[in-house]
Structures are given as structure tokens and as C-alpha cells.
Amino acid sequence: MFGRLTWDAIPFHEPIPLITSAVVLLAIASLGIWITRNKWWSYLWNEYVTSTDHKKIGIMYIVMALVMLVRGFADAIMMRAQQSLAIGASQGYLPPEHYNQIFSAHGTIMIFFVAMPFIIGFMNFVVPLQLGVRDVAFPTLNNVSFWLNASGALLINLSLFIGEFARTGWLGFPPLSEKAFSPGVGVDYYLVALQISGVGTVLTGVNFVTTILKIRAPGMSYLRMPVFCWTALASNLLIIAAFPVLTVVLAELMLDRYLGFHFFTNDGGGNSMLYMNLIWVWGHPEVYILVLPAFGIYSEVASTFSGKPLFGYRSMVFATLAICLISFMVWLHHFFTMGAGGDINAVFGIASMIIGIPTGVKIYNWLFTMYGGRVRFTVPVHYLIGFMLTFVIGGLTGVLLAIPPVDFVVHNSLFLVAHFHQVIIGGVVFALMAGYTYWFPKAFGFTLDERIGKWIFWCWFIGFHLAFMPLYVLGFWGATRRMQHIPDPTWAPWLHVAFVGAAIIGIGIALTVVQLLYSIKTRDQRRDVTGDPWDGRTLEWLTLSPPPHYNFAVLPDVHGEEAYWVRKQTAIKQDQLIEEPDYQPIEMPLNTPTGVIVAFFAAVCGFALIWYIWWLAILGLIGAFGIFVWYAWRDEHEHIIPVEEVRANARERRRIRMEHLHNLSQST
Amino acid sequence: MSTVSETPAIGLTHGGSEDTGLGQRGPQSKSIVVPYGFWLFVLSDMVLFSALFASYASLVHATDGGPTTAELFDRKLVAVETLALLLSSFVCGLAMITAKRKSMAWTQIWLLATGALGLVFLGIELFEFSKMIGEGAGPQRSAFLSSFFTLVGCHGAHVTAGLLWLGTMMAQIWAKGFRQDIVRRLLCFSVFWHALDIIWVAIFTIVYLIGTLP
Numbered sequence: 001m002f003g004r005l006t007w008d009a010i011p012f013h014e015p016i017p018l019i020t021s022a023v024v025l026l027a028i029a030s031l032g033i034w035i036t037r038n039k040w041w042s043y044l045w046n047e048y049v050t051s052t053d054h055k056k057i058g059i060m061y062i063v064m065a066l067v068m069l070v071r072g073f074a075d076a077i078m079m080r081a082q083q084s085l086a087i088g089a090s091q092g093y094l095p096p097e098h099y100n101q102i103f104s105a106h107g108t109i110m111i112f113f114v115a116m117p118f119i120i121g122f123m124n125f126v127v128p129l130q131l132g133v134r135d136v137a138f139p140t141l142n143n144v145s146f147w148l149n150a151s152g153a154l155l156i157n158l159s160l161f162i163g164e165f166a167r168t169g170w171l172g173f174p175p176l177s178e179k180a181f182s183p184g185v186g187v188d189y190y191l192v193a194l195q196i197s198g199v200g201t202v203l204t205g206v207n208f209v210t211t212i213l214k215i216r217a218p219g220m221s222y223l224r225m226p227v228f229c230w231t232a233l234a235s236n237l238l239i240i241a242a243f244p245v246l247t248v249v250l251a252e253l254m255l256d257r258y259l260g261f262h263f264f265t266n267d268g269g270g271n272s273m274l275y276m277n278l279i280w281v282w283g284h285p286e287v288y289i290l291v292l293p294a295f296g297i298y299s300e301v302a303s304t305f306s307g308k309p310l311f312g313y314r315s316m317v318f319a320t321l322a323i324c325l326i327s328f329m330v331w332l333h334h335f336f337t338m339g340a341g342g343d344i345n346a347v348f349g350i351a352s353m354i355i356g357i358p359t360g361v362k363i364y365n366w367l368f369t370m371y372g373g374r375v376r377f378t379v380p381v382h383y384l385i386g387f388m389l390t391f392v393i394g395g396l397t398g399v400l401l402a403i404p405p406v407d408f409v410v411h412n413s414l415f416l417v418a419h420f421h422q423v424i425i426g427g428v429v430f431a432l433m434a435g436y437t438y439w440f441p442k443a444f445g446f447t448l449d450e451r452i453g454k455w456i457f458w459c460w461f462i463g464f465h466l467a468f469m470p471l472y473v474l475g476f477w478g479a480t481r482r483m484q485h486i487p488d489p490t491w492a493p494w495l496h497v498a499f500v501g502a503a504i505i506g507i508g509i510a511l512t513v514v515q516l517l518y519s520i521k522t523r524d525q526r527r528d529v530t531g532d533p534w535d536g537r538t539l540e541w542l543t544l545s546p547p548p549h550y551n552f553a554v555l556p557d558v559h560g561e562e563a564y565w566v567r568k569q570t571a572i573k574q575d576q577l578i579e580e581p582d583y584q585p586i587e588m589p590l591n592t593p594t595g596v597i598v599a600f601f602a603a604v605c606g607f608a609l610i611w612y613i614w615w616l617a618i619l620g621l622i623g624a625f626g627i628f629v630w631y632a633w634r635d636e637h638e639h640i641i642p643v644e645e646v647r648a649n650a651r652e653r654r655r656i657r658m659e660h661l662h663n664l665s666q667s668t
Numbered sequence: 669m670s671t672v673s674e675t676p677a678i679g680l681t682h683g684g685s686e687d688t689g690l691g692q693r694g695p696q697s698k699s700i701v702v703p704y705g706f707w708l709f710v711l712s713d714m715v716l717f718s719a720l721f722a723s724y725a726s727l728v729h730a731t732d733g734g735p736t737t738a739e740l741f742d743r744k745l746v747a748v749e750t751l752a753l754l755l756s757s758f759v760c761g762l763a764m765i766t767a768k769r770k771s772m773a774w775t776q777i778w779l780l781a782t783g784a785l786g787l788v789f790l791g792i793e794l795f796e797f798s799k800m801i802g803e804g805a806g807p808q809r810s811a812f813l814s815s816f817f818t819l820v821g822c823h824g825a826h827v828t829a830g831l832l833w834l835g836t837m838m839a840q841i842w843a844k845g846f847r848q849d850i851v852r853r854l855l856c857f858s859v860f861w862h863a864l865d866i867i868w869v870a871i872f873t874i875v876y877l878i879g880t881l882p
Contacts, residue, residue, distance in 0.1 A: 133695055137701050137705055138705060202709075202712055203709075205708075205712070206705055206708045206709050206712065207705070209708055210701060210704055210705040210708060213704070214695070214696045214700065214701050214704055215695040215696065215701065216694070216695065217694060217695075218693055218694035240708060240711060240712045240715070241712075241715055242715075243712070244712050244713070244715040244716035244719065245715065245716075245719045247716060248716055248719035248720055248723070249719065251818075252723060252814075252818065255807075255814065255818060256814075259807065259808070260807075260808040261807050261808060261814035261817075261818070262732070262808065262810060262811040262813075262814045263723065263727070263811060263814050263815065263818075265811075267732075268732050268808075268809070268810050268811055268814075269727065269730030269731060269732035269810045269811035269812065270727075270730070270811045270814075271726065271727060271730065271811065274723060274726055274727070278719060278722070278723070281719075555694060555695070625832070629836055632836065632840065632853070633840070633843075635844075637849070
């Protein structure tokens, strides 16, 4: 009846997961009671859960990413604690089978359920606003994508309470991840969660490429798009081209595990190197799926806070697309030691170094954007400068690793761990924090506290360097990654420093929560009444904060690059807004529970697959198909916002803008 | 509110530009956006199959002492199978033409024929699979057979999904008539069905023809 699911799956005898489970369940229960007390369920359901508004969906992605960041960080600090305790005679506090689950969960969560949803959240929130339009191409599909991602995250977290997680690292390499060596449910949790969220991500890719190529404000030609939109386009093209490969390789491993196929097994002619190739054909572009939009965020920040147009806009676009292309030609550098031979390794090594060139172009562009500008040292600019310092070093260690003979020496060592954390924290996470601060007022109508924001930055910046610089040293000394026990006591001081660094990052994450609560409490002092708190240059700052559901009462007419900046300067010069346009009623897509129901059935089906409850899996599939047919049968797709409402809102905005304009022209 | 339906609201969804150039005239209409998005989805499906082809190509000789391609495949059977699928695609094209003319009876007939030919294809594939499994050449036998069953089976799964979709479309046209959004959906279905043809041609060539070369 319940497959291999028995009471033994609940970790009654293991204190750490048991206590964690209890605390998390308590937190969820109290959150539920709090929402019920305040009667917020219907608000949440109508305004967020079933919303097809790209802004709301973006916010939901980012909330999920922040929650999962706490989970992923808890894993990180546990690993650092174990490695700084389990030295020499001491065995630390984590047994190997638990430690292995933790490093696997840490990597899986941080990439798939923190970095990805954070980036996709920004794309959701920002891209339609910057393009000057009202929503993405497929609003309902967008909601479905989010909830599929969320059910993947749910399954990963479920593994903490019911059963176990994979012990095979964040990419689950066979033959270790095959049934013969990992018979438990851990790898199945990993596979199923990633398959479900992967489907959501592919749909996001389709949605955003269509949006950016087909739905833009009048006059917004390709070379007038803000750089963030360009990077989002490149990132989503990579999603369409790379994620199906992930789906295939994980499906093949599932077939091996569930039906006894021989893709990657040691017997039957299977070839585990096929897995390495396929997973990295996805895995390397994945790095750029994350970092390209991050580059886009830095570009927006650099130009806005330097008060200058972005230096070398066209070279930035070209560099973005060059990276997009080359990122598909370097995957083999993840396993130079496979033994493909000198020629092949050389080709991939050189390709890996070439990718540094367009990235270097970008660094110079940001530097020249700031050069001669009137730079305001806000929180996002702190992250921008911190990123440039950190990322250049990370890039250089990357070039070192791209030299095959060097890679043979430091392969699979802590040197590698330090390298990829340097580019991902220094490149992606700093951008996420910068973007979070930068766009927060647009989403909620008030800014985040600047002072605490700077503390958070310093925690991340100092904490990162303390945590990872020692790992470079240890890597050179031959420390391999993923060690549950450290045999050499001379490594102790470096590991202790690394732990302190991780703890400082932890303070930064805690301060992020403090900053949010404090900013909400004191929001009246920091209201963004004008909708343009940073003196912005792109169209998202044209509308109010938070924007109405339809974003723009009338789609803006774009003349030249920096659509909003040109318009603002003209208005200041003439001391008047553009002539009041003729308002029209607006059609907007209706809310729909399709996404959350489909995701519910997907999660049920996934859970049933993990525990071999076949009847439930079939039921889940039928349910998902049923809801699609039900959705396809509907007759009402849109509701119409009456022209009176549009006009009233737009006039209010014009009044605020006029006031702002007078203040501006008086001050100049 | 009659004026509402007459004045095209420059919304996201309707009455957008039909301009197929570089999109400088504002958001494009749904009749362009929806098929465009669906083409991108088909593209991602093609990438999916390309990864399966890559797996097949690298495992085709990993027979582990078991049967090889030449011993297993029957060109004549596959020829009939291919004919059924290509014909199904052709008939699907006829259905699209009659749908454009809003002829309910003919559209339903052609769609039914499309589905029937798809079923013939699927039946032959299942017959081939069960015969192979019966001979001890199932997917568990060797890495080659694992990749063969996965590649061809994935195409078969797509055909099955297409048949489910086809059935739903027939019911929708019957219940709701040739509404704009339904016809658009039918267009997406036909794109999907033709794309499966293209993939089958590749399977036919790479798996069956090359596999049975003397």
C-alpha cells in the first residue's frame, strides 16, 4: 500500500534531524496560526498564490530563495563546524553518512533553490517593467513555473523529515548514485525534486525568450533594451538549450535506478563518463544562466549610481552574447582528468580561457562607467565594488584551473571549492543582494535601511574572504573536498579561520532579517513617493512604487537608449510632463489556481515515485492532466480594468510626478 | 460597455501589432506570440532528443555480448511504421486546412484519421518492443538496448501525449467551435505533430537504417 514508506523513515533515533524537524514544524504551525488570526489566507490566495502578475510571482520566487538560503546556510555552517572540530583524534559531531547528506543538500539547495529562484525572481519582477509592458508572454504558465519550482523545494525539504537525502554530492555522479551503491531514497529525492523544478525552469525560459523578443514597448528596438534585459535574454536562451539535457541525464539515471537500465552502471556496458559529459553540458551553461543576469544587475547599478549611461553599451551586449555562445563549448574542463587526451583537453582549456575575454570587457565597462561619474556610495555600489575585487581573483583562479596540467594537481581539492565559491558568492550572491536593495522600493514602496545594509555588505565581504581564502591554501597543500574528518592537525588554524568567516556571513544573513523587519517598522520615514528613488534611467522607475497591476496606464513610447532618462530630462527642461494621453480600458489576465494545483499533483506524484507508491503516482499524473484539461476549457481569460480606474490612477501619478518635477527644477 | 470590445485596448493580450519585424511597434498580438512561444518549446524538445541521440550514439556498440542492431531491427516493419506516421502528419495538415474553412465534419474526420494513424504507429512500436523483450533483448540486457528503448520510447511517449492532446482538441472543437484561441491551440498541436515527424525521420535514419546496413 505505501511502498517502502514505513515508520522507520522518520528519524526518531537521530537527534539533529529530529530536533530540526520539530523546530521547522513548529515554525510552520505558528506561521499558519498567525496568518489565520489575521485572516490573511484569502489575501494570500488572491494576491499571491493564484496571481498571474509577474511582479507578485517575482516576489514569491525571491521569498522562496531567501528561505532556502537560510536552509542552505545552515548546511554550510554545519560543515564548517564539523571540519574545524573533526581534526586528528576528534571525530566531530557529524557521522559520515550524515555529513555526506549535508554537503549534497548544501550544493543542490544553493544552486537550484536559492540562486536560480532569486535570479528568476528578478527577471520576473524587472524584465516586463524595463521593457515597458504589462506582463510576460504567458502569465499563467509563469505561475505554473513558480509552483513547480516550489514543489521541488518542498520535496528537498521533506527529505529532512521523511527518509534521507542523497549522499552523492550536488550532481549525483554514478556509479555511486546507482541503485547498487545508493539503495536508499536519498538519490531518488534528489532526482525527482530536480526533475519537477527543471520542468518549471524550461517553461520559464520559453516564457521569457518569447517576452523579450515579442513583447516590448513601442520603439524599444533590440539595441534600446536595458542591459539587464539582454542578459536575461541570454540566460533564458541558455535555459532552453541546456535544461533539457539535465532532464535527459537525470531521467537516464532514474531509468537505471527504477527499471534496471544500464546507462551508467559498471556492468551491462554502461558508461559513467557519459553522465559526466551530459551533466556538465548542462552544468557549465548553468553557471552562466546565473551569472549573466547578475552582470545585468551590476550594469544597472553602475550606471544609475554613477549618474552616467553605461560605458560601451554595445560591447556589453556583444560580450553577453559571446559568453552565451562560448559557455556551451567548455564543459569538458570539469573533468580534464577523464583521460580524453592532450588535444581535447587543450581545446577545452583554451576555450575556457577565451571566455575570460568578454568577461574582462565587462569589468572594464563597469570601471569606465564609474570613472568620471558622480558615484553615490549606496549599498548596491558597495556590492558592485566588492564584486569587482572578488570576482577578478575568482576569474584568475579559474584561468589557473583551465590549464589542464594545473587542473590535474588541484582537481577535486579545496582549491576548486574556493574558486567556485569565489565566483558564485562574489559574482552571483553579491549581485542578488545589490538587486534586492536596488529594486526593493519598487516592489514595496519604501527603501531598505541603508546603514544595516552596509553592515550586511561588510559581513558578506569580510566573511567570504575569511571563509574561502584559507581553502585556497589548503587546496594547494592537497586537501581534497568533502572530507568528514581531517587527518592532518597542521591544517587546523586555517579551518578555524574558515569557520569564523562562515560565522560572519551568518551574522550578515541574520542582519538581513533584522534589516527587513526594521525597514518595515520604520517604512514611513523612507517612503518612495515618486516611484524613482535612485534617480533611475530605465522604465521601471517611470511608474509608481509599487506599480499598479497593469504597470503602465499607457505603454511608454521609447525614443533612444535609456528610455526613462531621456523622458525625464525632457520633462525637467520643459518643466512639464508629456501631454496627457488618451486612456483606454486595459485587459489583464485573470488569476488562476492552475499552477498551485498542478504543482500539488506533481509533488504527490514525485513523493509517490520516491517511495514506490505506484498507485499514488498514477493518481498524481491523472490529476495533473485533469487540471490542464479543466484549465483549457475555461472561457474567460482576461478581465477588463475600466477606463475610469485607469484614468484616475494615471492622473494621481501625474500629480505626484508634477510635484516632483517642480522640486527637481527648483533644485537645479 | 460595447465600446470596450470595439476599441482595441493596447493590452498584453489582444489587438497587438501583427508586425513580424523587430518588434519596434509594440507588443505583438497573441496570434504571433503564442505560436512563437510554442516553437521555442518545440526547440527545447529537440534539444532533449539531441541528448538522447548523443547517448544512443555513444552506447550503440556497448552490447555487452548481447544482440546487435543488425540482428534486431526489421526494416520492413519500420517502413510501415514510418509510413503511418508520415501519413498521419499529412492528414493533420488536411485537418488544419478544413479548420481554417471552419468545416466541423471534415475537421473532425481528418483529426480522427490523424489519431488513428498515430495509433497504428504506436501499435507497431509496441509490437516491436514486446517482441524484442520476448526474445530477451529488453532494455535491461545491455547499455545499447537501454539507450535504444529510451530514445525510441521517448518518441513513443511524445506520440502518446500528442494523442491525448488530439483527443482533447477534438472535444474542444466539438464543444466550443472554431474559436480563435482554440484554432491557435490546434495550430500548436500540428506544429508538435510535425516536429515528432522530424524526430522520427532522424530516428529512422540513425537507428534503423544505419543499424541495418549490410
